Amino acid sequence: MNENKPSASKRALNFLGNNAVPIMFIIIIAICIPIAGFSPTFLLNEIVTRLSRNAFLILSLLIPIMAGMGLNFGMTLGAMAAEIALILTSDWQIWGIPGIVLAMIMSIPISALLGLICGRILNAAKGREMITSYIISFFMNGVYQLVVLYMMGSIIPIVHTNIKLPRGYGVRASVDLTRIRKCLDNVWSINIAGVKVPLLTLLIIALMCLVIVWFRRTKLGQDMRAVGQDMDVARAAGIDVEGTRIISIVISTVLAGIGMVIYLQNMGDMATYSSHSQIGMFCIAALLVGGASVDRASIGNVFLGVILFHTMFILAPSAGAVIAGNEVIGEYFRVFVSYGVITVALVMYETKKRRAKAGMGAQLAAAQQEGDKR
Amino acid sequence: MSEYINESNRTLLDRVKGKLKEFGLPRLIITAFLLLMFIIAPFTGANFWTQITNVINRFSWNAVLVLAMVPMVHSGCGLNFGLPVGIIAGLLGATLSIEWGFTGPMSFVMAILIATPFALVFGLAYGWLLNKIKGGEMMIATYVGFSVVSFFCMMWLVLPYKKPDMAWGFEGTGLRTTFPIDKYYGGVLANFLRIQIGRLVIPTGALLFFALLALAMWAFLHTKTGTAMTAVGSNATFARAAGINVDRIRMLSVVMSTWLAAVGILVYEQGFGFVQLYNAPFYMALPAVSAILIGGASANKASITNVIIGTILFQGMVTMTPTVMNGLINLDISEVLRVIVSNGMILYALTRKSEAVR
Numbered sequence: 066m067n068e069n070k071p072s073a074s075k076r077a078l079n080f081l082g083n084n085a086v087p088i089m090f091i092i093i094i095a096i097c098i099p100i101a102g103f104s105p106t107f108l109l110n111e112i113v114t115r116l117s118r119n120a121f122l123i124l125s126l127l128i129p130i131m132a133g134m135g136l137n138f139g140m141t142l143g144a145m146a147a148e149i150a151l152i153l154t155s156d157w158q159i160w161g162i163p164g165i166v167l168a169m170i171m172s173i174p175i176s177a178l179l180g181l182i183c184g185r186i187l188n189a190a191k192g193r194e195m196i197t198s199y200i201i202s203f204f205m206n207g208v209y210q211l212v213v214l215y216m217m218g219s220i221i222p223i224v225h226t227n228i229k230l231p232r233g234y235g236v237r238a239s240v241d242l243t244r245i246r247k248c249l250d251n252v253w254s255i256n257i258a259g260v261k262v263p264l265l266t267l268l269i270i271a272l273m274c275l276v277i278v279w280f281r282r283t284k285l286g287q288d289m290r291a292v293g294q295d296m297d298v299a300r301a302a303g304i305d306v307e308g309t310r311i312i313s314i315v316i317s318t319v320l321a322g323i324g325m326v327i328y329l330q331n332m333g334d335m336a337t338y339s340s341h342s343q344i345g346m347f348c349i350a351a352l353l354v355g356g357a358s359v360d361r362a363s364i365g366n367v368f369l370g371v372i373l374f375h376t377m378f379i380l381a382p383s384a385g386a387v388i389a390g391n392e393v394i395g396e397y398f399r400v401f402v403s404y405g406v407i408t409v410a411l412v413m414y415e416t417k418k419r420r421a422k423a424g425m426g427a428q429l430a431a432a433q434q435e436g437d438k439r
Numbered sequence: 440m441s442e443y444i445n446e447s448n449r450t451l452l453d454r455v456k457g458k459l460k461e462f463g464l465p466r467l468i469i470t471a472f473l474l475l476m477f478i479i480a481p482f483t484g485a486n487f488w489t490q491i492t493n494v495i496n497r498f499s500w501n502a503v504l505v506l507a508m509v510p511m512v513h514s515g516c517g518l519n520f521g522l523p524v525g526i527i528a529g530l531l532g533a534t535l536s537i538e539w540g541f542t543g544p545m546s547f548v549m550a551i552l553i554a555t556p557f558a559l560v561f562g563l564a565y566g567w568l569l570n571k572i573k574g575g576e577m578m579i580a581t582y583v584g585f586s587v588v589s590f591f592c593m594m595w596l597v598l599p600y601k602k603p604d605m606a607w608g609f610e611g612t613g614l615r616t617t618f619p620i621d622k623y624y625g626g627v628l629a630n631f632l633r634i635q636i637g638r639l640v641i642p643t644g645a646l647l648f649f650a651l652l653a654l655a656m657w658a659f660l661h662t663k664t665g666t667a668m669t670a671v672g673s674n675a676t677f678a679r680a681a682g683i684n685v686d687r688i689r690m691l692s693v694v695m696s697t698w699l700a701a702v703g704i705l706v707y708e709q710g711f712g713f714v715q716l717y718n719a720p721f722y723m724a725l726p727a728v729s730a731i732l733i734g735g736a737s738a739n740k741a742s743i744t745n746v747i748i749g750t751i752l753f754q755g756m757v758t759m760t761p762t763v764m765n766g767l768i769n770l771d772i773s774e775v776l777r778v779i780v781s782n783g784m785i786l787y788a789l790t791r792k793s794e795a796v797r
Contacts, residue, residue: 186786186790189790190789190790192574193577193578193789195578196520196577196578196581196789197786197789197790199578199581200782200785200786200789201786203725203778203782204778204779204782204783204786206778207775207776207778207779207782208779210774210775210778211772211775211779214775215772215775389596389597391596391613393596394593394596394597397589397592397593397596398593400589400592401586401589401590401592401593404582404585404586404589405586405589405590407582407585408579408582408583408585408586411572411575411578411579411582412568412571412572412579414575415571415572415574415575415579416571416572418574418575419571419572419573419574
């Protein structure tokens, strides 16, 4: 069959349809920037900070998408692992770069174990990975609370009273990370026209991008894509489908753990019981805003998403204050937009899947008719 | 002769085993746990009858919300994680009824009447969406619920409510996050025909109200449309071949579920005594989902019995654990336990092989 080139208008329409979410965001931001009235330097500073803070976390979502497991709401598990590691390193009073590196290393076995459990559960729930991983994050949040609120200090030794609750066990609602605050960001940072650029953190993120690009070309990466395309075909080709799926979740969880350490060192303060609860939702929303879908996401989507989503985040409260005379409205608005974007992306994915199925049926029918004619 | 006895023994054992398997291990553990709680409770100094009263009370608040799960499970739409859509309709009914000056039992009736058109419209839109995305209902339902709740977070601030009982006094606009409804419909069902024997208090009205709705649901499921709904849920292709309009039946089930959620939140509020707005409805679907699962339902099978047993077990666990744990070891891990058990139950249901068929 020769390829019919679609007309220019049709192509433009297709482009609009495929990139509706990013375009909508650019419009919202374009409207909000003059209303909010921030200086460009302030805005750029904030964007660069948030880019270096969040990009690694969002990169952790790419691999399960590749393996056809959808948006990994279970990345929260990695965040919990990182928090446990940071509680312990703060209690051992290991600060600065050594503290950050140790926290990253310690988070790895915990995330790997949690990822393994998550992967195994997801294998038992094929076809509804997303809702299952979403519930797993809730379930594990309970387990996390059990460990941090009741076991730390009673079974797992915690010495310092500024971390331990006055009753003798359990960790306080907030853990002070001032002494590792921005340690990574400050190692090598330059100032470009008043905008502080944390080069080392950005370099680590860039390195991670390269690793992901390289990983896609390895045997394991190819296997994952095959599994993502069609599990039965992959199995027929001799790929260990279950194992590959578990590995993809383990990698994602471990990366999320490391990403969470980077995130918290930038924040310099950790809300023990709530830091992780929203992180999955915001990361996923950011990725989708960047133009990703449930079955297709690239590194470009990550960066575009972080910039657009977080610009909206910075602007919304002040824009809300000007438009509706109430800053709280802006805050509710950004939460609404985050949920709305995820909803729209999920709906688009499901309708596309159905249409593809219907299209295949129609093709089959047409082919059959043609066969009958002959 | 001995052979015969052996035979009958084995079948009896098998039957018991079969029943146990049907009942499910997690359910068994929860039931045993609750029984253990009831046995231990008196030793910790808690009054047995007060405990029973608490459980019945909580049952009467929550049962309608759990009942709202039934129609969508029957029509194959899965567990209604989008319950907050209906809850928002109920909250609109509640706030408008109070705003327009209704008081006492009348405000409850009016709240239901006002909530109904909202529930219909929301349910139709929500059902239309769910028909577009068959197979991915649960995840999308969750996020539709979240989107609606967060949208209404803005609306509660913007809508021109004026009643001083609900609105922020100093600004004059925007509703409060929580406000009491003693003057309106607080306890309106629970106090109707209330029975008090010593420490045991039975909120007869609320129980009767639930019984009425449950009976109506049971009757509906035995009508022609109700049977069609079950058929759609068990095999959509077969149902379509039998001439049933699958999309319309699914739509009907979503509207029913949404309306029941709206009524359910009003019943909850009359028991609780407060209306909670803004972020409160976000996670209200999860307890209802896990309650019906604990009661023996699965992602595509649910009965009124499941609702009753599930609500008693779940609410029993929620109310009994804190008192017993506190009295016993002076350590309140009930909240954590509730999170683990309720979400563990949902996970268990999601990973059952038999239910993966769609």
